[in-house]
Amino acid sequence: MTTPLPSATRAAVLAHHGEPLSLTHVPLPTEIEPGAALVRLTCTTLCGTDIELWSGKMTFAGMLPMILGHEMVGAVVAIGAGTVDALGRPLSVGDRIGWSESTCGECYGCTVLREPVACSRRGYGFLQRSDAPPYATAGLAEYCYVTPGAAKLLLPDEVKDAWASMAGCAAKTVLRAFDRAGGVRPGSRVVVQGSGALGIFATAVAHLSGAGSVITVGAPTARLEMAARFGADHVIDIAGGSTATVERVLELTAGRGADLVLDFAGAPSVGPEAVAMAAQRGTFVVVGSTGPTGDAITLGTVMGKELTIVGSLNGDISDYYRAIEFFRDFATRMPWDDLFSEPVGLSFASDAVESMARLGQIKAVIDPRLP
Structure with a gap:
């Protein structure tokens, strides 16, 4: 007997800059496209960009309402036909994955420059309004729709959830900067x-x-x-x-x-x-x-x-892969866990955002499975 897919997800939605997030339910796509995946999130780490978006320091017309969070990992609960990770490995229900931003593969940046970060249609979770399909593509939610164009990565067991989440933006951004230098x-x-x-x-x-x-x-x-x-x-x-x-x-x-x-x-x-x-x-x-x-x-x-x-701008799937391998190779060389606060549930996501804005935490951690 096939378990029915969830039709909605609980999420912490930013409706107005600088105000508390609203805990609400957001629709999920009714079908999983080829190349896509539906993931139950197990960890989201907040990034400085999330704080700038929340405060309004970084803003653009028509962006709200939206779900914050672009550093996250989770377990696949449904998979589209032919979905593989960036290394061509088939993905299955139950796999733990992370992913980089979606790219189109067709624009000047993708085809001529061959630089995913230069994609003119590069898609972040936080560029997706939460009131328009596919609704939930960001981290402060129980479930996340990972679009076909997002470069997915099957994660090694040795790399903890929080580390793998941080690799999705902060760590890969740093490694790309050193590479550019x-x-x-x-x-x-x-x-x-x-x-x-x-x-x-x-x-x-x-x-x-x-x-x-x-x-x-x-x-x-x-x-x-x-x-x-x-x-x-x-x-x-x-x-x-x-x-x-x-x-x-x-x-x-x-x-x-x-x-x-x-x-x-x-x-x-x-x-x-x-x-x-x-x-x-x-x-x-x-x-x-x-x-x-x-x-x-x-x-x-x-x-x-x-x-x-x-x-040096952010990072792409190659930087993300190297960030995951960096954490695996240097797992015992630094006290990485000290960067992260104790995980909290979505009910406390708004408090975590405001705490980071006050420099009260280095890396807030949200586990959507918690209350």
Whole structure:
């Protein structure tokens, strides 16, 4: 006897920026398309983008109502014909999977640039309104519809749910940034701007990659202390201001500056600070600056130091795969679990969002199976 598919899912819906999420029921598609899957979510981790969307810092016309959450994993409860993961492995009911954003495979970005992140029709869960088909494609729900164009990945048992969820955005974004920078030269000096989840994870990556010195810049104190536990040789509190931050970096690098500076903060001041603290022929990777403007940088300094400035946007399925393998390979090298709060149910999702907005948590975890 076949178990009937759920026709709706409980979800925490954002109807108005800055207001509590509404716990309600959202329809689910009545049929599973070829290449698609219906997943019962077991873990969703909140990302900084979720907080920017909730607050309205990141917004666009017609986006609401919507379901937040784009870092999630779950178990397949129904599968469309011919659905396989990104490595061609057939997927079945009961499989634990994660997935990257959907891409069209037909646009200039997909076919000419061969860059999934440049897809002109790239689909995130949070680009889907919750009052229009296929309704529930994001993480703050019991069930999620994984569209045919989403690159799915069968997950190894060794990688915990929370780790695999974080790999879906934060971790893959960090790994792509290091890749765009050309990696970490052993013994080099690395500055990480930002001490949130991305900054702390980047600190660990720099340390594990053989950096001679890792300096993490950010706030508050508790997060800087966490960065030290994840491999930072030095931490700098931004409360001292831009001038003091740059001077301290130069002091710690014997006046030469950092070979690699990575922006995971997004504050308007990160650009001029990065250019000032970078070493001759250093590299500056812009990752966290999602806002439309930032403080001006001095092009003469960029030229005089012969700096390389690189932009890095999120990540694709290859970055997601590498993030999963990173957690598997380095499972015991860092206290990864310390990044995550205790899981809570959907009833507390709104509280978790507001807590992250106050910097009360690094990575909030939602388990939709809990009350």
